[in-house]
Amino acid sequence: MIQPGAKSLRKIAVIGRGTAGSLAAANVARLHSDEDHELHHIYDSRIPVIGVGEGSWPSLVQELHKLTRLSHEVVQRRLNGTRKYGIAYEGWGHRKQDFIHYFTPQQVSYAYHLSADYLVDLLHESTRAQHIDAKVLSITRVEDGARVKFEGREAEHYDLVFDARGFPRELQPEQHIDVPYIPTNTAIIRRCPAIIKAERDGPVVRPTYTRAVARPHGWVFVIPLTVHTSYGYIFNRDVSSQAEVEADFDALLAADGVEEFEQRAVISFPNFVHRQIYDGAVARIGNAAGFFEPLEATAIVIAQLQVGMVLQMRLSRPVEYRENDAPVVNRYLINYMLCSGLFVGWHYCCGSRYDSEFWRYARDHAWPQYRAAADPEAVDCDALRKFDEMIGVINQMVIDQEDWMRTCAVFPLSSYAQIAQGLGCYPGMTNGH
Ligand SMILES: Cc1cc2nc3c(=O)[nH]c(=O)nc-3n(C[C@H](O)[C@H](O)[C@H](O)COP(=O)(O)OP(=O)(O)OC[C@H]3O[C@@H](n4cnc5c(N)ncnc54)[C@H](O)[C@@H]3O)c2cc1C
Incomplete structure (x- = not known):
């Protein structure tokens, strides 16, 4: 492939060794046609990675095959993986009934x-890079690239920097778009015995689903791997105390017949999008660029898009276009993230089988803020219009065939239809009222 931009990408830095940084480093190593480029993969081994993120989207199956050049079977076994065909919702919405949100095409994709740890290891094996264990103090945009300052090491100049340093320390309105219509901010992670056993001769092919179980204080994900089953209780620490949540978590595990577990982590998270994801020389990716709670497992698939888009733009376009391209790419990525966030928040619009303080807060207080929070004046992009259009299409009495293939961010129209029907959110009730 001809890469007119490759000459202007002689020296690239990826900062962070979590899922996002590891995907970026592997992509640079794989896509850059010029063998002589320099790739520095920088991380501070004293700062741990988040290390959860066990659900993904179908595009990762293809991407890992391409990046590692290993067969799908080998990749799946190396990840202790199972095949996820969708998400099984339990007790969500008006109907209080169970339903599945399948990937499209249903039962194929x-x-x-x-x-998550094995994913990072797998990516590193196929990435040729210089590894630097050092704390980054600052990343500054300079005329022809970015300057990175380190603790105890000379500063360096790079043509492109991927900043994958994880969540910002605090949200600041001038830098971050807050997403208050998603009502959760904390996760308790427990590791339980495997319910799916590894096959001796090949990958596990039987279909599996992430369970998303509505509970009085939020919801619980259940992710079946071949070495353990991961449980995560997602809740709002300003509405429920950790002790209350732990007690209800115990009750769920008892009901599931789980006799032992290992408490892994309590993680606070912000729901937000950075206003400056890409400026031409510095690309924020992964949790540094934005985050939404893990209900639809969107973090890795969004990081894939961020990395792919920035790299393709820089490699395939002459460097003269960089300054004009940057704001267009930035707005596209913000828009994409906000569309995803609106879809995630919408799951709460009809409440759940629990008439608890959390669910009243989620349905009556958090979600109704979505129009003001995503107003184009406030976020400088039209994600709200795109979301409204999708809701408009599924609300029609008859959906035109030309609309069947519509998508809004990673979600096709079929995802909107499955969630609307599953929640019992029929025409005229998409706000839950
Ligand atoms: C509860 C929960 C559940 C999740 N579930 C899913 C899921 O099912 N599916 C999914 O796709 N995603 C999920 N995610 C998100 C997933 O965890 C993220 O995709 C992943 O954490 C990406 O993180 P990251 O690589 O951006 O940052 P991190 O994992 O936080 O890594 C940050 C890296 O930056 C380095 N670093 C930080 N500061 C510096 C510095 N100053 N100098 C040098 N290095 C530095 C650290 O050493 C580390 O290597 C979940 C997240 C949470 C919180």
Whole structure:
């Protein structure tokens, strides 16, 4: 492939060794046609990665095959993976009934449930890079690239920097778009015995689903891997105390017949999008660029898009276009993330089988803020219009064939239709009222 931009990408830095940084480094190593480029993969080994993120989207299956050049079977086994065909919702919405949100085409397309640590290891094996264990103090945009300052090491100049340093320390309105219509902010992670056993001679092919179980204080994900089953209780620490949530978590595990577990982590998370994801020389990716709670497992698939788009633009376009391209790419990525966030928040619009303080807060207080929070004046993009259009299409009495293939961010119209029907959110009730 001809890459007119390759000459202007002689020296690239990826900062962060979590899922996002590891995907970026592997992509640079794989896509850059010029063998002589320099890739520095920088991380501070004293700062741990998040390490959860065991649900994915189907595009990761293809991407890992391409990046590692390993067969799908080998990749799946190396990840202790199972094949995820969708998400099984339990007790959500008006109907209070169970339903599945399948990937499209239904029962054909699958993703992985995977061990996040092994994903990072797998990506590193296929990435040729210089590894630097150092703390980054600052990344500054300069005329022809970016300057990175380190603790105890000379500063360096790079043509492109991927900043994958994880969540910002605090949200600041001038830098971050807050997403208050998603009502959760904390996760408790427990590791339980495997319910799916590894096959001796090949990958596990039987279909599996992430369970998303509505509970009085939020919801619980259940992700089946071949080495353990991962449980995560997602809740709002301003509405429920950790002790209350732990007690209800115990009750769910008892009901599931789980006799032992290992408490892994309590993680606070913000729901937000950075206003400056890409400026031409610095690309924020992964949790540094934005995050939404894990209900639809969108983090890895969004990181894939961020990395792919920035790299393709820089490699395939002459460097003279960089300054004009940057704001267009930035707005596209913000828009894409906000569309995803609106879809995730919408799951709460009809409440659940529980008439608890959390669910009243989620349905009556958090979700109704979505129009003001995503107003184009406030976010400088038209994600709200795109979301409204999707809701408009599924609300029609008859959906035109030309609309069947519509998508809004990663979600096709079929995802909107499955969630609307599953929640019992029929025409005229998409706000839950
Ligand atoms: C509860 C929960 C469940 C999740 N479930 C899913 C899921 O099912 N599917 C999914 O796709 N995603 C999921 N995610 C998101 C997933 O965890 C993220 O995709 C993943 O954490 C990406 O993180 P990251 O690589 O951006 O940052 P991190 O994992 O936080 O890594 C940050 C890296 O930056 C380095 N670093 C930080 N500061 C510096 C510095 N100053 N100098 C040098 N290095 C530095 C650290 O050493 C580390 O290597 C979940 C997240 C949470 C919180």
